[in-house]
Every structure is written in C-alpha cells, then in structure tokens.
Amino acid sequence: MDITPTSIKDVVVIVPPRFGDHRGFFSESWNRAKLEAAGLSLPEFVQDNHSLSREIGTVRGLHFQSPPHAQGKLVRCGRGRLFDVAVDVRRGSPTFGNWVGEELTFENGKQLWIPAGFLHGFMTLEADTEIVYKCTDGYAPDCDGAVRWDSCGIEWPLDGITPVLSGKDEAAQTLDAFDTPFSYEG
Numbered sequence: 001m002d003i004t005p006t007s008i009k010d011v012v013v014i015v016p017p018r019f020g021d022h023r024g025f026f027s028e029s030w031n032r033a034k035l036e037a038a039g040l041s042l043p044e045f046v047q048d049n050h051s052l053s054r055e056i057g058t059v060r061g062l063h064f065q066s067p068p069h070a071q072g073k074l075v076r077c078g079r080g081r082l083f084d085v086a087v088d089v090r091r092g093s094p095t096f097g098n099w100v101g102e103e104l105t106f107e108n109g110k111q112l113w114i115p116a117g118f119l120h121g122f123m124t125l126e127a128d129t130e131i132v133y134k135c136t137d138g139y140a141p142d143c144d145g146a147v148r149w150d151s152c153g154i155e156w157p158l159d160g161i162t163p164v165l166s167g168k169d170e171a172a173q174t175l176d177a178f179d180t181p182f183s184y185e186g
C-alpha cells in the first residue's frame with residue numbers, strides 16, 4: 001500500500017497494489033486493515049458514490065456538506081481521467097485557502113483522501129469519465145453547498161476551456177463570500 005503525503009498535511013494519495021496477469025489485474029481498492037498497517041487510519045465510510053461525466057471539461061464542484069453532516073471522501077477514477085481537487089476551508093488552518101490537485105486515472109489507480117473541512121471538485125480530462133468515492137457521512141441536501149470552481153486560484157489543467165457545469169455550480173458563491181462552517185482542530 002503506497003501512501004504519499006501532499007502539500008496539505010491531512011490530504012494524502014493512496015495507491016493500492018495491482019496484481020496483473022494475462023487477464024488484466026486484481027486490486028483491493030479499499031482495505032482498512034492494510035491501510036492501518038501502513039499508518040493511515042480513516043473514519044468509517046457510510047456511502048459510496050459513482051458518477052459519469054460525458055464531456056471532457058466537465059467540472060463538478062467545489063462541494064461540501066456542513067456539520068453535522070460533513071463528509072470525508074476517498075476518491076478514485078473508475079474510467080478515463082480526471083483532475084481532482086481539495087481546498088482547505090478550515091478556519092484557522094495553517095493551510096487555509098490552499099488547494100491540492102491530483103490527476104486520478106483508471107490507469108494510475110491513484111486515490112485521494114480528502115477529510116471533512118475541504119471543498120471537493122474535479123474536472124474531467126477525457127470524455128466518458130467515471131468517478132467513484134467513499135463518504136464518511138450520508139447525503140444531506142439541507143447541508144449541501146458549493147463554492148465557484150474558478151474562485152479559489154486553482155490551476156485547472158484545461159485552462160481556457162468553457163467547462164460543462166450544473167446550474168447549481170454555475171450559481172455558486174465565490175470563496176471570498178464563503179462563510180466557512182469548518183474549523184481547524186489541529
């Protein structure tokens with residue numbers, strides 16, 4: 001189990017091993033005991049999500065759920081390629097406002113662990129890209145919120161394109177206007 005830190009202490013990249021043979025590969029995409037043996041203890045997951053984005057340059061995000069339904073997310077790509085982003089919005093965090101971006105592809109098998117207290121979003125880098133992620137809390141529409149994808153200084157890889165957005169994401173508040181419900185707990 002390969003676990004690599006990022007520029008934000010609490011966000012990590014995980015790459016589970018793949019056992020390849022003439023048929024393809026086998027991989028344990030999630031194994032609590034093996035992660036703990038490798039030094040990473042994650043909260044309990046209660047929901048798995050899966051979405052398909054048809055067009056290259058589709059942007060979903062930047063999303064969060066407020067407490068008491070804040071979500072940590074363990075994200076991977078099921079098909080295609082995407083650029084996955086976490087933005088630290090924990091009030092008082094030494095890395096408040098900083099972002100981490102990681103290319104997650106079917107081929108590289110990378111997973112990004114994003115704890116509660118971060119905005120999450122992604123841009124697809126290929127048509128027909130699928131994302132799969134585990135969440136530490138269930139969907140709570142009353143706690144659901146969004147911040148504009150282009151208000152956080154993120155260096156999106158498809159710079160200059162007109163992204164495909166939902167109406168909710170199009171109308172989202174900017175990071176400057178966002179009154180974060182999260183605080184840093186060290």
Ligand SMILES: Cc1cn([C@H]2C[C@H](O)[C@@H](COP(=O)(O)OP(=O)(O)O[C@H]3O[C@@H](C)C(=O)[C@@H](O)[C@H]3O)O2)c(=O)[nH]c1=O
Pocket residue numbers: 049051060061062063064073120121122138139166168
């Ligand atoms: C997020 C979510 C949505 N839905 C429904 C609501 C709506 O009718 C439909 C589409 O919802 P959305 O437009 O919010 O889907 P989407 O834009 O893909 O939202 C997701 O974006 C990524 C970046 C995340 O991090 C997720 O937590 C989630 O916010 O699915 C659920 O039933 N359960 C869920 O957990």
